[in-house]
Amino acid sequence: MRRSGPDGHSGTTPPVPGWPTFLLLPGLPALLFALFTWQVVAHGPLARADERLSEHLVSPARIYELLADLGGIAVAVPVLAVVLVYVALRGRRAGLDRWWLPSVAAAVLMAVVPALVVPVKELVARPGPPVMGPGTGFYPSGHTATAAVAYGAATLVLLPWLRTALARRALVAGCLVLNLAVPFGLVRRGFHWPLDVVASWCLCAVLLSALWMLLGRTGSADTGRPSSPAADAQPK
Incomplete structure (x- = not known):
C-alpha cells in the first residue's frame, strides 16, 4: 500500500527513484546516444549497415x-x-500550491530540444539519404525529437489527471503509437536514416527521464490528482 502524503493525497507516483535508478534511467540512453554518434562521425560499421538497411x-x-x-x-x-x-x-x-510547475517544466523541456539537436546536427553534419539530395544535418532527427518530447511530456503531465486505469493506458498507448508512426514515416519516406531516429529516441529518453524524476521528486506527478471526484468542484 502507498502511504498518504501530508496533504491527504496518496504517495508520490511514480515512485521517487533512488540514486542507482537515478543514474540508470538517463545513463543508458545517453551511453547509446554517444555510441551511435561516434559511429556516425567515424562512419563505422554500424553507420554503414544503417545506410545499407x-x-x-x-x-x-x-x-x-x-x-x-x-x-x-x-x-x-x-x-x-x-x-x-x-x-x-x-x-x-484544484488549489495546488505549485499548479504551474508541471506545465512550466514540460515547456522548458520542449524549448531545450532545438537547443540540443541543432548544434549536434551542425557538428556531425551527416548527409541524408539519396532522396534528400545534397546537404547535411540529418543526425539526429529533429522531427523524431520534437514528437518524442511533445507527446511524451504531454503524457507525463496529463496522466495524474486521468481517473481510470483504462484512460491512462489509452493515453500511453496513443503516445507510443505516435512516437512509432513519426520515425516510421521518416525512414520509409527516405527523409532520415534509421540511426537518425534511434539516436533521437535515446536523446529524448534522457530528457523525459529528467522530467519524470522532477515531477516525482516534487510530488507533481501525484499531487495534481484530486483526492476525490468532487475535489475540483469545491470552492477555493
Whole structure:
C-alpha cells in the first residue's frame, strides 16, 4: 500500500527513484546516444549497415510523408501547448500550491530540444539519404525529437489527471503509437536514416527521464490528482 502524503493525497507516483535508478534511467540512453554518434562521425560499421538497411526501406508513398509530418513543430507543439494549459488550469482550480510547475517544466523541456539537436546536427553534419539530395544535418532527427518530447511530456503531465486505469493506458498507448508512426514515416519516406531516429529516441529518453524524476521528486506527478471526484468542484 502507498502511504498518504501530508496533504491527504496518496504517495508520490511514480515512485521517487533512488540514486542507482537515478543514474540508470538517463545513463543508458545517453551511453547509446554517444555510441551511435561516434559511429556516425567515424562512419563505422554500424553507420554503414544503417545506410545499407535504408536502401531497402524507402518508399515514395504519400502516407509516410503524412506520418512524418506528425513530428513537425506545427503539429506536435500545439498539441503539447493545449495539454499544458489544461493541466495548469486544472491544478490551479484544484488549489495546488505549485499548479504551474508541471506545465512550466514540460515547456522548458520542449524549448531545450532545438537547443540540443541543432548544434549536434551542425557538428556531425551527416548527409541524408539519396532522396534528400545534397546537404547535411540529418543526425539526429529533429522531427523524431520534437514528437518524442511533445507527446511524451504531454503524457507525463496529463496522466495524474486521468481517473481510470483504462484512460491512462489509452493515453500511453496513443503516445507510443505516435512516437512509432513519426520515425516510421521518416525512414520509409527516405527523409532520415534509421540511426537518425534511434539516436533521437535515446536523446529524448534522457530528457523525459529528467522530467519524470522532477515531477516525482516534487510530488507533481501525484499531487495534481484530486483526492476525490468532487475535489475540483469545491470552492477555493
